[in-house]
Amino acid sequence: MLKSYRVDKAGFAMRDVRLDSLEVFAAIVRAGGFRAAAVERGVSSSALSQSVNALEEAIGIRLLNRTTRSIAPTEAGERLLKRLEPALADIRAAVDDLNSLREQPSGTIRINAPGPAVDHVLCPLAFDFMRLFPDVNVELISDAAIIDIVKQGYDAGVRFGKQVEQDMIAVPLGPVLRYSIVASPDYLASNGTPSTPHDLFDHNCIQRRFPGGTLASWRFEKDGEELEIKPKGRLTLSSAHQELQAALASQGIAHIFEEYARPHLESGALVEVLTEWSPRLPSWYLYYPSRRHSSAAMQAFLQHIRNHSW
Structure with a gap:
């Protein structure tokens, strides 16, 4: 492993810079903080902090702006990272190439x-x-x-x-995909069964919010007619597992991949609706x-x- 190198430019000598310190710096920026990077690398946050401090001292310039809640690369840090990431990727690839020599x-x-x-x-x-x-x-x-x-x-x-x-x-x-619109028998007995996607606006639909903050749309297709709606509901979740639990608990109508719903449809715990409107996806x-x-x-x-x- 490359341990260090020196640069002497414009009369200034740079102290030894360790490759592992550069790797740590890139990992901290990628993970968004010392704590997350420490968990990823299986070391303490203080060890990573000491490594970055040593790197900044060695090159004589601050690379990270730190607050109690977040970190962000400085302009110098951004410039270093831009050159560093492809170089580290090449090093990892060079090491990975050695695996081809193994049985x-x-x-x-x-x-x-x-x-x-x-x-x-x-x-x-x-x-x-x-x-x-x-x-x-x-x-x-x-x-x-x-x-x-x-x-x-x-x-x-x-x-x-x-x-x-x-x-x-x-x-x-994997195979082609398909969404299922499902609800519990109790929910449908109390609220009725939708016969078209437009009927969903009269129902309590379980919504999905993506990590970026947007709400998922529900897409339908029948006899060449395509339709996209954003139904309303009291409950908003962030994963298919949660939506499935909510549907089983009669909290509303869920829009989930068929694979999640299949065992519960077979057992009768859930009922699929609007089946003829469900499009197949790549x-x-x-x-x-x-x-x-x-x-x-x-x-x-x-x-x-x-x-x-x-």
Whole structure:
């Protein structure tokens, strides 16, 4: 590992700068704070603070503006980070390349994906993959927000096809998707059954708020007619698991992926409505950077996806 280097420019000599201090600085900015970065790296916040202090002292300029509640890179920190992130990515890729010399791929795969994709597609895939490749660690992060996977340190992400950036390689992941509009028998007995999407405005619909703050729309399609509405309701939640619990508790009508609802529809705990209006959606797509060589572990996982039949 590169331990240090010196720069002598315009008559000023820079003290030793450690590569691990640069990695710590990038991790703190990426995580949004010392505490989150400390949890990610399995060390104390004070250890990271000392590392950044030593880095700033070595180069003679402040890199982070700190308050009791937040941190943000200074102008110098932003300039360093812009050059640092691709360099660190190249170093990680160089180390990952060594995995190809092993009989079995090793290392860690980090994937960012919405909760439903993790629950119903990635988890089963990852469990099988880890049995085949015991030296590979897998980290799956459920996140509905659209992020820069390279900047955030992920090997891949999962989104719908239309949400994937053009400079990414996208691989279909899983079968086509379908939303179900569901409610409990008790709720429908008390409030009636909607026969068209417009009837939902007279019902208590369980709403979903995304991490960015927007409320989810409900989309419908029948005989070529497409419709998008934002129904109203007393309860607003942030995950499919919560919406499912609310529907089972007769709190209203829920709009969730069919996979979540299926066992409860089969048991009779939930009833599907507006079935003929439910459109089929494209499958999830796993995407990864086209400009960066994937590690041996990631290449093995991609092949595992290709070998899977949906």
